[in-house]
Amino acid sequence: MLKVALHNLGCKVNAYETEAMAQKLEDAGYEIVPFNEKADVYIINTCSVTNMADRKSRQMLHKAKKMNEDAVVVAAGCYVQTATEKLLEDLSVDILIGNNKKKDIVEELQKYFDDNKYNKNVIDINATNEYEELELATVTEHTRAYIKIQDGCNQFCSYCIIPYARGRIRSREFDNIRQEVTELAKKGFKEIVLTGIHLSSYGNNENKLIDVVEMIAGIEGVERIRLGSLEPNIVTEDFAKRLSKVEKICPHFHLSMQSGCDNTLKRMNRHYTSDEYFEKCELLRKYFDNPAFTTDVIVGFPGETQEDYEISREFVKKVRFSELHVFKYSKRDGTVAAKMENQIPEPVKTERSEDLIKVGENLTMEYRRKFIGKKVSVLFEEIINVAGENYWVGHTKEYIRVIMKSDKDISGDIKNVSLIGFANECLNCKNIEKKGVGKEIMLATI
Template structure:
């Protein structure tokens, strides 16, 4: 067996799938090495969410071939799904594997090594209802494991290519998720983060299964300490849902509710299926059932047709919600989406100005949220040691995903410790053990 190296671009779902593929090779005798070293096989798990993501994928492919011109280059994932024919013409690439075929990657690579033959490595992703059977028992992080429980999306937002690359909604059976989490907990992981392409759709393709049912079962796993949800659509949040999840003790009070715009006209053009009024209702429901829940989101600025007035609506709505953290993105045209053909594309300099202005606002909101947390006693899952101003701090996250540091003479990584939060510095809180 030879050496294999992996590189991941894109989302947490991609990282999960890379971890699963890595374990397939490792369990079959391959030596996994860092990507910048000379390897026999390079596997690049690609992203295609924007044109820039395509460009980054090509750069990584070129880098691998330069590191070892005699290596086998394997391109997998969303960019492979989107540009199969183009990539197969590239002389630097040996194997192209699309989505829902990653579980076959070991056999595909070994068949290629033996016979230089490749068959059926990219399927019609829009013509499958099968959830790809991948699993992990360890991950690259030491304390927190991201668990993929769902694939595909039926939303078709006008700016997004992902439904065409990932196919329709497909959910993982609850018993398979539970089995995987139990294995991770046995290996020492205390927190799991449930992820998917459209997490709020989990269970819609199964019989009488809702994400609440899965959360309740995971909550019963004895040595699992925390369950965290990935990005959610706001329409998932109802009075009944909030009441139910607030009784699940291990679920973290951290909700990443996708917003994208705080202007109803922009939301219509995006084909988002909610209004700012309904979004505000969802946030108020969560705040009714949780004390100081972390409400985080993503916002796109400079979407085609966004006027100054529309941007100001987003700006004011962001302040009104008072998020604890926001990821601000400038709109990036993605060929193959409806929005790429919209007229009134916003100039880059205008997008940059709006982005900078909104980021300043969101930074202030985050600082306010952190200031409000001072004086609280919070449970922190410690992860690493970092040096700040010549002092070594053990760093970790609270259930609300606030980053906290304390000075400790002992290694407390992967331990849960109650900490009194005393002072803030930038986007960190510092405290002392209780």
């Protein structure tokens, strides 16, 4: 039995596709082993979102060949799409598999073993309308399952290479989604997370995404539905109203923002203003009680003045996000932004990043503080040891991380609990963050 090791780089969509490839290989008789073990085949599902991601992809491909020079090394995914010619010259790589062709992983390996020669299966991703049907019979997480329902992007933001790596928007068939979720629910997965490269464009219509949500809500065994990253423009009165009527929906919205400054948004080729973004948040607040808003913010984008940064910083506080993911702008060759004038020096980007991270941390604590003394629903997932005692870890619908002591195995259980405060304060454990439990984690009791 041949051993295969897989390594994933990049987003949740990539992670989903890596797991799907692993299951196909296992079904075909391969043994799946950890990536740091000696294997006959190494598969790296690459990322190409930044120059750094490209470099990490190359490093992992070379590492694989060094671990076993006789192994077959497969490069798959986004970096393959953006750097095909360069990879054709890379002696560490034996097989290239582009996006939309990962479903053929078993066949491509068999071709290689039959012919013992270099294989390349890379299509013009920008010329296809086909959605690649990959699905999971199980997932590595014990309680929630990420389900990919969309691929591709038509936005062409000035900093982003993804439309060139993933192609145009394509959507998964409704019935295929139903089938996969039904099977996962039978296996005990209670939370379904819908994801895609540009989830908001599913079916080219905001109502199509709601249709999927409503369909999943009717599947027996599904207790929660969580949406992946959304574009603010999908939020209309009808969208918010229909979504609020789905009892199983999690009131946690990751609304893509990137900047709170209109000047910067325009240079980024984002298709909204800060005022429009804020209106969307308020619309969701109209239909949901204290929803959680999370987002990504890029600092140090080309041309971002100190005033632009401060405008963005103040806007972040105005929205009152429950969590921020802050990124320093990273130049990506092949994008419009990479050629823009007034590139920001790295020390300035670092200073702004550190400052905004602190703002985000304060907002996170402020949001969670509102839940102290309240009853919430928590899906418990795993057990950790804190200060010599075992605690179960879970998340509320708003994606607030919670720990609770229990002598019973409650993994996969959804329980109504009371939040009594922040764990590090309640337990008086100053080293709690070293246990993998940050200061924003809350303590619960039945």
